[in-house]
Amino acid sequence: MNPGTHAEALLRNKRIVRGGDGSGYPLDPAAVALPPESRPEILLQAENLLVRRGGATVLDIPAFDVHPGELLALIGPNGAGKSTLLLTLACLLKPSRGRFSFNGREIDAGRGDVEYRRRIAMVFQEPLLFDATVFDNVAAGLKIRGMGREEIGRVVPGYLELFGIAHLTKRSARKLSGGEAQRTSLARAFVTKPEIVFLDEPFSALDPPTREALIGDFERIIRETHTTAVASTHDQTEALRLADRMAVMNGGKIVQIGPVAEVINRPADGFVASFVGVETVLPGRVLRSSDGVFTAAVEGGEIQAVGHLRPGERVLCCIRPEHVTLSTNIPPPGTSARNAFPGTIRKITPLGLFNRVLLNCGFDLVAYVTRQSLETLSLEEGKRVIASFKATAVHVIPRQEPRQT
Template sequence: MNDAPNFLEVEQLTVARGGVPVIDIPRLSLAEGEVLSLIGPNGSGKSTLMLTLATLLPPTGGRIRCRGEAIDSDRARFAYRRRLAMVFQEPLLFDTTVFENVAAGLKIRRMTRGEIRSRVMETLELFSMAGFAERSASKLSGGESQRTSLARAFAIRPEMILLDEPFAALDAPTRLALTTDLERILTETGTAAIVATHDQLEALRLSTRMAVINRGAIVQGGTPAEVMNRPANEFVASFVGMENVLTGTVLACSQSVATVSLGGHAIELVGQAEPGESVIFCLRPENIAISTTDPAGVTSARNVIRAVVRKVIPMGIYNKIEIDCGFPLVAYLTSQSIDHLHLDPGKTVYASFKATAVHLLRRD
């Protein structure tokens, strides 16, 4: 067993802003080299928590420990701050060259000019910015500015990096390119990181563990697969794009397979509940197969439901299709499938999904 303390530990942390309590987190940890994403809607407390972890905002209660040592004195705070870097949504660059911006954190670390030059160029190279070293930071595009800001943060070789919505202000292609580079650099350097984002795809790409924050509390923690497929409550389910969150009544339950009545259908799902109990079940749209002929006997899915197409909504690379099964259901399909199956409103279709694809939530 590894008894080494986590890089970061938070205990009973409370933070207020303008006198109003906005964070209440009994426990949160970050292992050495781990990448944790902090996801939550606007105003949920992501920035407040990040600023507190960076010791830029004082907590009203609780403790932050780094490798077991409480950050509760000026000396501990100073040592801790030297180990971390922070990147914000706005790059906040100095009005000088890209080189000087990236060198800023190194100059206060008493490195020689030669060491600074080679560290800056090496880090700019990592972020594909070496050709911009002598450019004025004020003349960079949004993506180049954020690359410079990331290079400045990584140049000091932090042991932990706090990234607060780092790509939220960028367009989709720039964001994707930067996410890809950041993922690679975090892996290569083994830097521990917390990435606050409201974009689940960004979180999925970057992190091995997710924490979902709502109203200042961590409402679920786990691997991205656990959070996405097994949300702890209705809030998390909706936030991670479950789309199908429905309420039904349990008819029977045997050997961890529950039969739930919904819209005149008996839906089978893996889970434990009492007959007569009202339950919520969640089904991701991508886990529903749509066909125009009855797949019973062909599919291994336990649930096959006849339905009528209500609406097809183009969403870019996929289409959202709303169907009426006696209860509403949303599925995702490619444009090619929509054309191939002639899925116009009013068309009869069959929706099939596995019992294991349905996640059951019991009411408290």
């Protein structure tokens, strides 16, 4: 199996619409779900959000909305503004300008709106637990809301169970492992039945096995509780697995937002392409075009792609590594791939279940192959192979002509 299908399988298997009323509690969806027609179309809506720090603009979002029941992933490099956006939406950071509404109600941006903050929850990268037992940590939000001890005693154990930390009830938070601490932090957020949860890279500080287990549980819980969530991450796979929509941020702006499949397969520009895992981005110029297929000259070769572009137009040709097939036959038999390039394997990097193969085909091209394919084709560094991909696998981004100086 081409490892590219790993990402596609995730896309196929993930939920498209989570639904529910966003109350997230109790855990029986049928008990809480509102009929679709009574759900608001937009749960959280922000307009003209601007955050300035030290004279510099760190967040500039003209419009942003979150739909009920969805998980929206914010991805981008460090300093892109993901955390600032989350803090602003969670009413923990006062924007220099802008407004936002929740369920149609205008929110007092900044830290004044206690009522709003009691309807949301936020989970940070660090668990930020209190120096108390796991039970007391999970109960913290309920105590803040003035819930009685008896009721807390009834509600909390269910969430300890849900997040797999029931056996740690009486343990001091200071004695927890990273994964256990983050589970406690998540349970503390979910126990208050938030209508929306903001998560700031909640899994990034964990080691891979712990992270994998926690993401699995989180995915299950967020489905069961129908909680709307906005989560920042720099991990594309995590976003693929969990999110319904994805917003790519850079320099305090949202560069592209849309359904995950759309952002992954049709990145808006070179930055988004490189960030969402399109490992091959080749600048080129259209040479000829006919019947919806054009040929573009890129450094070291010519690529065929789909699109109505005129000769001379400048383009970026984006090729996802999972769309590249490697073979040792020349030419590959029985294939509809219109692009085939002989090349030399420069580097093979194991990435867990599959391998990243960097080829020199006159230009750099990256392919993902399984361990089995690696063995079957006897692939090794320095070996000559044929790399092929379909014209339809090339995502084309038109480029502006450079400005005359």
